[in-house]
Amino acid sequence: MSELHKFMFEGLPVRGMLVRLTDAWTDILTRREQSGGYPAAVQELLGEMTAAATLMQANIKFNGALIMQIMGDGPVKLAVAEVQPDLSLRATATVLGEVAGDAPLSHMVNVNNQGRCAITLDPKDRQPGQQPYQGVVPLFGDRHEKLEKLSEVIEHYMLQSEQLDTRLVLAANDKVAAGLLIQRLPLQGEANLAGAGAVAKDEDQIGLNEDYNRIAILASSLKREELLELDAETILRRLFWEEDVRRFDPLVGDEGPRFACTCSRERVGNMLRSLGREEIESIIAEQGQVEVGCDFCGAMYRFDPIEAAQVFLQPAIQPPGSPGVH
C-alpha cells in the first residue's frame, strides 16, 4: 500500500518526509497500458514527478490542487502530476516521437534548453477571475548547464519560491515511485509557497545551517535502489541512526496517497463550451459526435449532436478546482 511518512529531527530546524507510491503508481501505469504504456525513461520521470508532487503537497497547508507540469521542448511535450489536499493523485505524459530506454532528462524535455517546470497551486474555493498561483523554473542551473535530475530542478524551485534549503532524492520504476525530502524549517511561521511573502531572515540562512547541511548530506547518500526497495523504517534507520528522529503516524489507505481522477462529464462539457459552438459543430459535421478521452484515467466522454447542443444552453460556470480554460 502507498504510504507517506513525516518526521522531525528533535530540537533541530529540520523536517523530513518519505513517500512510497506502490498501488497509487501502478494504477496510473495500468490505465496507460491500453494505449501502449510509457517508454521506460518517461515512466521514471513521471514517477519521480508524482512522488515529488506528493511530497510538496504534503509539505504545505493549502486547500487546493498542487499541479507539477514539465513543458518539454523534446519528444516529451508535457508531463503532469496533480495531487489534491487529501493526497489523491493522478499523472500523465504526452510523448511524441521516440524516447530511448535510458534517455537522460535533457533528451526528453530540454533539448534546446527551452524546457520549463511549473508548479501551480489552484485553490479549491477560487473566485471567478482569480488566477491560481504559479511558479516556473527552467531546467538548467546557474551556469545554464542542463540539469539531468528532476530533484535538482525542484530544489531550485523550492529555494526560489520559499527561500528554504531542500534536499530531494527521487526514484521510480514500473512498480514503485518514491521520494525523500529533507527541508530546513522556516525561522518563523509557515513556509510561503502560497505566496504570502518572503521571510528575509530565511534568505540569510540559505546553505548556512550546520544541522540541515549534515542531515542533507546523509540524505544524499541514499541510493536509488535503496529508495525503491527498502521500507521506510529501514531507510530512516540506516540514514539517520545517529540522529534523534521523531516520527509521526504514517498516512496510508484512505488518508494516504492514492490514485483518483477528478475528470467528469460536466468538466468535459465546460471544456467543449470554451472551444465555442462553431468548433464543436464542425467536429460533429465531420465525425457525427464529439469524443473526448481523459488523458489521466482513460475515461471516454461522448456527446451526440443533441447532447453537444445542450452544452451551449447551460450558463457558463467554471466549477472551482477545474483547470482554467479561458
Ligand SMILES: [Zn+2]
Ligand atoms: Zn479522468
